[in-house]
Amino acid sequence: MQYQQGLATFPPDFLWGASTSAYQVEGGVEGTGKGRSIIDALTHPEGMADFNVASDHYNRFKEDVALFKELGLKAYRFSIAWSRIFPDGIGEVNPKGVEFYRNLIDELVKNEIEPIITLYHFDLPYALQKIGGWSSRETISAFEAYADFLLNLFSSKVTYWLTINEQNTMILHPGAIGTDPDYPMISKQALNQQSHHMFLAQAKVYQLIHQKYPMCKVGPAINTTSMYQATSRPEDAIAAHNWETIRCYGFLEVAVNGRYHPLAWRYMVDREIAPIITSEDESILQAIRPDFIAINYYSTATIAESKGDSSDISARAGDQQIMLGEPGVYRAADNPFLDTTPYGWVVDPVGLRLTLRKVYERYNLPILISENGMGAPDKLETDGRIYDFYRISFYHEHIKQMQLAITDGVKLIGYCPWSAIDLVSTHQGYAKRYGFIYVNRDDNSLKDLRRIKKESFFWYQNLIRKNGDIN
Numbered sequence: 250m251q252y253q254q255g256l257a258t259f260p261p262d263f264l265w266g267a268s269t270s271a272y273q274v275e276g277g278v279e280g281t282g283k284g285r286s287i288i289d290a291l292t293h294p295e296g297m298a299d300f301n302v303a304s305d306h307y308n309r310f311k312e313d314v315a316l317f318k319e320l321g322l323k324a325y326r327f328s329i330a331w332s333r334i335f336p337d338g339i340g341e342v343n344p345k346g347v348e349f350y351r352n353l354i355d356e357l358v359k360n361e362i363e364p365i366i367t368l369y370h371f372d373l374p375y376a377l378q379k380i381g382g383w384s385s386r387e388t389i390s391a392f393e394a395y396a397d398f399l400l401n402l403f404s405s406k407v408t409y410w411l412t413i414n415e416q417n418t419m420i421l422h423p424g425a426i427g428t429d430p431d432y433p434m435i436s437k438q439a440l441n442q443q444s445h446h447m448f449l450a451q452a453k454v455y456q457l458i459h460q461k462y463p464m465c466k467v468g469p470a471i472n473t474t475s476m477y478q479a480t481s482r483p484e485d486a487i488a489a490h491n492w493e494t495i496r497c498y499g500f501l502e503v504a505v506n507g508r509y510h511p512l513a514w515r516y517m518v519d520r521e522i523a524p525i526i527t528s529e530d531e532s533i534l535q536a537i538r539p540d541f542i543a544i545n546y547y548s549t550a551t552i553a554e555s556k557g558d559s560s561d562i563s564a565r566a567g568d569q570q571i572m573l574g575e576p577g578v579y580r581a582a583d584n585p586f587l588d589t590t591p592y593g594w595v596v597d598p599v600g601l602r603l604t605l606r607k608v609y610e611r612y613n614l615p616i617l618i619s620e621n622g623m624g625a626p627d628k629l630e631t632d633g634r635i636y637d638f639y640r641i642s643f644y645h646e647h648i649k650q651m652q653l654a655i656t657d658g659v660k661l662i663g664y665c666p667w668s669a670i671d672l673v674s675t676h677q678g679y680a681k682r683y684g685f686i687y688v689n690r691d692d693n694s695l696k697d698l699r700r701i702k703k704e705s706f707f708w709y710q711n712l713i714r715k716n717g718d719i720n
């Protein structure tokens with residue numbers, strides 16, 4: 250739709266922010282009282298950064314927050330490392346961990362940056378994994394106790410709480426991110442059972458927040474996108490709808506409305522991979538809705554009808570954004586109208602507008618974009634600068650589409666691009682950078698970990714100053 254009366258402007262309290270996650274940015278793994286997480290147990294290919302030092306944010310958070318302030322951030326979305334608080338996932342507390350997050354939050358508040366906390370971003374405590382991880386219902390109560398502990402400490406300073414980052418990525422692509430030590434030996438039914446337990450844990454935290462901490466707001470953070478049909482053949486449209494439902498709305502529907510999406514459920518039952526659900530579970534899921542929805546949006550995908558055999562599975566390497574196909578469900582296709590990043594992720598700003606419309610019309614809840622960004626092998630030039638104009642153009646186009654989505658009627662409350670500062674990618678090392686702030690290290694050497702503002706830093710700073718007035 251084209252608008253005759255001009256575009257809506259971003260609301261005055263719009264949360265211009267940026268994101269990170271604990272294990273990808275903090276470091277501080279040894280000598281800090283932190284327990285091991287499943288991420289600490291991963292092995293890394295030779296020559297690729299591990300997460301031990303990451304961007305050393307654990308030791309340099311004050312300097313980083315000062316840079317966030319200079320950038321003009323109104324919000325900073327970060328995650329708390331569960332095993333930094335409870336080294337064993339439950340029970341004894343690590344006081345140094347509490348102190349670290351208390352200091353970080355105080356520093357943010359002092360600088361008038363709204364802290365947005367993700368409770369759990371891929372890094373389950375290893376001690377819980379040893380007793381079954383998300384396959385065990387014990388993890389549900391451990392998560393609730395962990396959330397209660399943090400809310401008790403920080404609810405007066407932190408309004409926005411995200412429960413679980415990208416549950417759909419953990420369930421559908423556990424191999425890519427390394428979030429399930431049993432993969433590939435784990436069945437799809439077991440993964441869906443884990444997912445069900447995550448939904449329950451999340452619903453318990455919604456309830457906890459609404460009953461005990463009513464000044465706070467809570468929401469899920471699902472990786473959400475739109476699937477295009479490869480041609481106007483109706484069969485392609487069905488395939489695109491199949492995969493969009495199974496990958497995105499199958500998760501959002503439970504997280505928001507507390508019910509399994511009928512198509513996603515049928516897909517699981519047919520393949521004998523559905524979770525076991527009790528009637529008590531159903532009432533827990535249905536008891537309460539979140540206050541807002543956070544979405545992580547990077548790319549769209551294009552989908553054709555399945556041929557029903559193994560030729561549906563693409564030979565390329567898949568990950569959370571690169572679809573592979575599934576016989577009887579969908580086949581991945583290329584989109585001749587869209588470019589990709591150097592890492593093969595489709596760049597589609599208009600798809601963001603479409604996705605925002607779809608999420609809002611379905612759920613009628615405020616939306617926070619909790620991730621969106623472009624991974625690229627940025628280069629520090631001899632003049633000491635990083636000319637990431639491709640990232641500026643990526644953000645420019647996406648923000649234009651956000652403004653259109655707001656004009657369409659979507660209630661968008663904030664934008665937290667990935668990432669505030671360079672950090673370690675989930676599975677592609679340090680060369681794949683996302684930050685507004687460059688960190689002087691690479692996969693093979695920690696160098697001096699110096700912080701350097703990229704061109705995109707100055708661009709975003711100016712954009713925030715003008716409250717997103719892009720034209």
Ligand code: BGP
Nearest residue numbers: 270414415569624673674675676
């Ligand atoms: C999301 C994750 C993030 C982040 C981002 C970029 O799926 O929530 O943790 O890393 O993707 O992905 P990557 O690091 O794989 O490039």
